[in-house]
Amino acid sequence: MADASTRRHATIQDVAVTAGVSRAAVSKVLRDAYGVSDAMRERVTAAMTERDYRPRIAARAMRGRTFTIGIEIPDFGNSFFTRILDGAMDALDGTPYQLVIAPAAHGTRMGLRAIDALVDRQVDGVIAVSPPVEPWELDRIASRTPLVMFGRYDTSDEYDSVAGDDSRGTAAAMDHLFALGHTRIAHLTIPAADHEPRSPHSVRLRAYQTAMAAAGADEIVLRTDEAQDAYGAMREAADGGLPATAIFAAHDELALGALRALAEAGSSVSVVGYDDVPIADHPGIGLTTVHQPGVAMGARAVELLLERLAGRTGAVHDVFTPELRVRTSTRPPG
Amino acid sequence: MADASTRRHATIQDVAVTAGVSRAAVSKVLRDAYGVSDAMRERVTAAMTERDYRPRIAARAMRGRTFTIGIEIPDFGNSFFTRILDGAMDALDGTPYQLVIAPAAHGTRMGLRAIDALVDRQVDGVIAVSPPVEPWELDRIASRTPLVMFGRYDTSDEYDSVAGDDSRGTAAAMDHLFALGHTRIAHLTIPAADHEPRSPHSVRLRAYQTAMAAAGADEIVLRTDEAQDAYGAMREAADGGLPATAIFAAHDELALGALRALAEAGSSVSVVGYDDVPIADHPGIGLTTVHQPGVAMGARAVELLLERLAGRTGAVHDVFTPELRVRTSTRPPG
DNA sequence: GTGAAAGCGCTAACAA
């Protein structure tokens, strides 16, 4: 029956029978291993095509690699993260590795959950994007699976990392606002900025505080959970007479929420964001923001992983320099 | 040595030894299978905690399920797709299944590649989002792995599907433009709309043509590859004196690109999009668009998959009704 | 250059 061949997934055994060789021979051809005659390679290849053979990754995983790279991503709503994915895909193009993404659900320990799910599936390497995870947990993971930490400041010997220079980016944003004449500048951030000293948001918060202190200005910190809430928080603030002429938001999604609230309230408060998501430079938005090269950073994370997989042992910690992009959302106060 | 226990991933065997029981007993506890005494369950659970045991998914895959659902996604730059993911995550919450996402690289057959990668990794079910794939290939895949097709119009007995009613959505958009007084309406779409009769874009194109014909108006179809190119195409069109007073874009990313070009050219051409991405209702954008309930649709796709995994056999094809959202990007001509 | 066979960690049928 033609059916019989369709019914069950072909195994290496089926291919061996079809080609009239041993399973080991097929495996060798598959892995391009040493010691196969051209004649055999040809017959085996033909048999693989004929049987429509595809190796089962799980069986391979039992003996070694899966040719899979996993990325844990905290939030698809933030396009900065999806740019990272674009970069990662680019860098993986042409390699035998497949990218799989595990989204972290909302919640405190969910980043770890997603990383563990990846490790349980025996990915050959993991990229963890800004996971709110204790360093020792990452060390534990990295001791089994090559890991690149993205965006945070834990630099460990166990894993590589890619991050932006948030102090510098924040300083650039603040300098810009000061130069325009603002002194009453609020910082809109997420609650986690307080609890996680190594997170980018925490660094941005501290850099903001430093800048304000240096300027002899009083800090105004607004904390809100995520994008939509940023809107709510700003509405309240705007209605209640926000004692600020400018807002520095910890990331663009927050900034967009703020912009929305401000626009609706008819307020002319200036806003600066962070990341430079694609929509930021749309004429209708014109968000002044701190550009981070997300695509390049994502690609670099993958490169570091591939280097590890190729045998590098020492840890590498790369820092990318952000760059202020001035647009229409900032102007002199008043 | 404390090291010894840390060095190697604990297996079911290790747990069995620690608990002083057989491997089968551990496996039973793990699977919550019939015939385990409370005492045994307790000892085994304790041993699992002590050894920090985590089942290896690959080994499970060799015997059956992986508790993994895979989604193939064509483009992270389009936030409509990421809303689908949000819905899928919601629906999977509380189930034992883990979501993994395989991004399709740009290119013709890349959607299939990503789906195959998922199948090779033995996901228990796949959701394929708008893959430009021949129906017979999907049937082949569905014959091995439960599949839900998202967004396209191939309805097969082999798999379930979730789609929006694109004819209706398009009609709503066109009616709106006609009602405002537009007759010279251009359609901005992607080249694939011509080659793939079952894709949403193809349906929208035909519905546009039908509406124009019914109104006795000449059709103007602009084709452009993706978002940024939409911008370029519109710039050209605007500079060259676009013979249209309104544009119906096949999806919001195209519409945003058009809006950008139009704004820069100082043109007041109206624009309607499709999908209602989150940024569309931002005051700075105000994009009139056809809302599709992405989150609900993503959740439904997962539900259908879970039903299949639970044993349903007949195919289900769900169609969601889109809804026009009127904003500031459309107004009377002139 | 080629093949036989062990074994990766787990599940499930069967035996005790």
Next chain:
DNA sequence: TTGTTAGCGCTTTCAC
């Protein structure tokens, strides 16, 4: 109620 055991498909020595 608990334990024994046979594989799942693949890679990888080690003989031939």
